[in-house]
Amino acid sequence: MIVRARVVATMDGAPIKNGAIAISGDRIDDSPPGSSPSRAARLSRSASAGSIVDVGKFSEVSARHSGEKIIDLGEQALLPGLINAHCHLDYTCLRRKIPREKSFTDWIRAINAEKSKLSPEDYIVSINEGFVEAKQFGTTTIANLTAFPDLIRQFPDAPIRMWWFAELIDVRSPDRAKEFVAFAIESLKSAQNYGLAPHALFTASKNLYQRCQEAGKDVLLTTHLAESREEMEMFRDASGPLYEFMKNIGRDMRDCGHETPLALFLGAHGGHVLPKRWVVAHLNELTESDFELLEKIRTKFHVAHSPRSHDYFGHSPFQSERLRRLGFNICLGTDSLASNESLSLFAEMRAFQRSEPESSPEKIFEMVTVNPASALRQQNTLGRIRPGFRADLIAIPCREGRDLFGEIVAFDGEVDWIMANGRTQSIQSPAAGSV
Ligand SMILES: [Zn+2]
Numbered sequence: 001m002i003v004r005a006r007v008v009a010t011m012d013g014a015p016i017k018n019g020a021i022a023i024s025g026d027r028i029d030d031s032p033p034g035s036s037p038s039r040a041a042r043l044s045r046s047a048s049a050g051s052i053v054d055v056g057k058f059s060e061v062s063a064r065h066s067g068e069k070i071i072d073l074g075e076q077a078l079l080p081g082l083i084n085a086h087c088h089l090d091y092t093c094l095r096r097k098i099p100r101e102k103s104f105t106d107w108i109r110a111i112n113a114e115k116s117k118l119s120p121e122d123y124i125v126s127i128n129e130g131f132v133e134a135k136q137f138g139t140t141t142i143a144n145l146t147a148f149p150d151l152i153r154q155f156p157d158a159p160i161r162m163w164w165f166a167e168l169i170d171v172r173s174p175d176r177a178k179e180f181v182a183f184a185i186e187s188l189k190s191a192q193n194y195g196l197a198p199h200a201l202f203t204a205s206k207n208l209y210q211r212c213q214e215a216g217k218d219v220l221l222t223t224h225l226a227e228s229r230e231e232m233e234m235f236r237d238a239s240g241p242l243y244e245f246m247k248n249i250g251r252d253m254r255d256c257g258h259e260t261p262l263a264l265f266l267g268a269h270g271g272h273v274l275p276k277r278w279v280v281a282h283l284n285e286l287t288e289s290d291f292e293l294l295e296k297i298r299t300k301f302h303v304a305h306s307p308r309s310h311d312y313f314g315h316s317p318f319q320s321e322r323l324r325r326l327g328f329n330i331c332l333g334t335d336s337l338a339s340n341e342s343l344s345l346f347a348e349m350r351a352f353q354r355s356e357p358e359s360s361p362e363k364i365f366e367m368v369t370v371n372p373a374s375a376l377r378q379q380n381t382l383g384r385i386r387p388g389f390r391a392d393l394i395a396i397p398c399r400e401g402r403d404l405f406g407e408i409v410a411f412d413g414e415v416d417w418i419m420a421n422g423r424t425q426s427i428q429s430p431a432a433g434s435v
Pocket residue numbers: 086087088145224281335336
């Protein structure tokens with residue numbers, strides 16, 4: 001199959017005008033319309049099915065692959081599908097349920113109250129609504145943290161390429177860390193791609209972090225770190241609302257009053273040489289001594305920044321340029337709809353651009369393509385349009401004579417053409433009331 005578009009943003013050098021790509025086909029596409037191939041059938045596809053085999057000018061690609069079916073996207077730009085580096089689809093149903101709170105700790109109280117009203121069925125509906133919405137906004141891959149890893153087996157045919165991270169909290173039972181990790185790994189095995197997410201330093205014990213880190217070299221790791229001023233106050237000063245809240249629920253507070261959250265995290269994980277390259281969400285609240293540590297550490301981890309959730313909470317300005325200069329790989333994520341309005345990464349790119357107008361649109365687009373692909377260790381399969389990469393693609397309208405990446409960041413519609421793993425996808429309307 002050949003897909004032609006007015007311009008192709010390969011993420012490898014200049015976009016190709018009147019470009020095209022060739023995609024390796026598979027027989028399953030011939031199944032009757034509406035039928036969904038079984039999991040076994042999907043898994044039996046050859047390894048190369050659904051991958052990009054050629055990229056170039058339309059005239060060249062069509063000559064090299066004569067006789068192939070051609071999909072002409074007309075005056076559109078063909079782009080790599082977007083990758084959300086930090087999301088919690090569990091809470092898609094909490095959109096606009098929690099008004100902006102002055103205190104991060106009050107927000108935690110509020111989300112806990114909302115969660116207490118939800119059943120496992122509600123979470124399944126919430127996650128499915130999240131899939132639909134993310135697709136409408138051109139997202140083809142999500143790094144998703146779930147507090148309910150046992151629900152993952154309910155989504156064997158997720159329409160989005162998922163990395164499921166089991167979010168783990170042992171604050172009320174720190175002696176059960178080993179058991180929690182074992183249960184999470186067992187549940188995650190039904191997923192193709194997975195990882196572990198000790199929630200945050202204030203809810204996950206040092207023991208839990210270490211057990212996650214020891215879970216195997218292929219298990220990806222993510223966590224929330226240095227998100228709020230209240231987290232900084234709790235760890236550095238042993239005071240403030242989060243400190244009081246956690247103390248009251250029985251947390252062992254002996255790790256408070258000494259170090260910043262970042263220093264504590266690095267200290268618990270081998271100091272300057274992290275044995276694994278974590279995906280660290282947030283890093284909003286950093287001191288000058290933190291930056292000195294970040295300069296020294298040899299394993300420059302990945303950073304997931306959520307611009308609109310950041311604005312919702314009113315955190316300190318995110319120091320993206322400083323982190324980038326130190327060698328950190330910055331990615332964008334939506335976070336959950338308990339602190340955001342939608343699952344649109346285009347809206348995240350615009351929010352990022354508002355806070356850092358000097359950033360080039362191309363660099364911003366890399367934060368939802370190339371950079372998160374690398375964070376998920378998929379730098380050789382996702383995030384670019386290149387032979388050998390998966391055919392996860394989207395198309396958006398673009399106008400002649402405009403800067404392509406500027407147009408991409410400015411795009412605020414819904415994506416009406418999307419391909420995942422070499423198959424065009426239908427874009428469903430969201431379930432009533434979900435938006
Ligand atoms: Zn989060």
